[in-house]
Amino acid sequence: MNVFWFLPTHGDGHYLGTSQGARPVSLNYLRQIAQAADGLGYHGVLIPTGRSCEDSWVIASALAPLTERLRYLVAIRPGIISPTVSARMAATLDRLSGGRLLINVVTGGDPDENRGDGIHLSHAERYEVTDEFLRIWRRVLQGESVDFAGKHIQVENAKALYPPIQKPYPPLYFGGSSEAAHELAAEQLDVYLTWGEPPAAVAAKIADVRQRAARHGREVKFGIRLHVIVRPTEEEAWKAADQLIEHISDDTIAAAQQSFSRFDSEGQRRMAALHGGRRDRLVVAPNLWAGVGLVRGGAGTALVGNPQQVAERIREYADLGIDSFIFSGYPHLEEAYRFAELVFPLLPEPYASLAGHGLTNLTGPFGEMIANDILPTARKQSA
Secondary structure (H helix, E strand, O other): OEEEEEOOOOOEEOOOOOOOOEEOOOHHHHHHHHHHHHHHOOOEEEOOOOOOOOOHHHHHHHHHHHOOOOEEEEEEOEOOEOHHHHHHHHHHHHHHOOOOEEEEEOOOOOHHHHHHOOOOOOHHHHHHHHHHHHHHHHHHHOOOOEEEEOOOOEEEEEOOOOOOOOOOOOOEEEEOOOHHHHHHHHHHOOEEEEEOOOHHHHHHHHHHHHHHHHHOOOOOEEEEEEEEEEOOOHHHHHHHHHHHOOOOOHHHHHHHHHHHOOOOOHHHHHHHHHHOOOHHHOEEEOOEEOHHHHOOOOOOOEEEEOHHHHHHHHHHHHHHOEEEEEEEOOOHHHHHHHHHHHHHHHOOOOHHHHOOOOOOOOOOOOOOOEOOOEOOOOOOOOO
16 A cells, blocks of 8 residues: 655645635745655655646655655646657656656646647547657657657657666556546556545446456556545544535635536546535545535545544555555645544554654654653554
């Protein structure tokens, strides 16, 4: 199991849909989150992409030297950049970070944003471009000199002289819910990511991608992207979920849902269908809450509950075949600690041994000394 956290390069705070309780996303703040995730033992962090975010490659380049083990899941955007230039960027960052780069392949689901970036392609055409892009990108990073004449992309003598550390190239992650997305994942990607749909829907996606991959003689790994709201008690967790959206007006929800409706992303459509923009339809499965998706695009569901409940839901997804879990919570700095402290002890190794103390050679005592010479003791956590 690989557990990731998230860098909120599009904004952070205590509440959704308002500037109240918000905080500036400065380099210093992102550094705090990255170093917290690094020290606590998270496998890596996802950096989002798009016009609402700071640039993911610049952020990863700035933060990689400030961390030791943390991996950075950074987006490439076929159709926006040359596959050869993108491959050389990936090789450089992988080398400079000591082999800590992971690649998130993003086709783009907002037609308005795409047009602003110079992409005037249909949903099907974007997947054609992505397919051609990856065929070049993968070969270039394996040291080939590539000639390729596709429908959308043509290159001659494409190459990268500096190879990446990771072989054959930094692992490729990808998410998409359409048939074209599943076929692309099955044929060319390493890890297929789904947003946090109910387990039955996730199981169906996994089965379809596995079947398609088998036809290509391949195996694909699977990951899931979720928010998380965990508290010592279930009551506290659901109260925190309600507080997260308490400043969102009905007008704001309606405006957000109207904006999302222009997307041609099947994944975004499925996220919106879980709640239909209604506050009374937010619990979509046991401990799975769709409140984040009222105003946030992309991943819109959260695991909500006490540590045991959250760990049980994680195990349910893991039993389906998920082995990469990408979590986030508001605010991201505090919640990175809270999740590690409350849930890591209930997860498989290596997270159980980290137990919220992180990667350290210090063996304790943990906690403040009592009366100047009495060691603090731990209360055993119920299974």
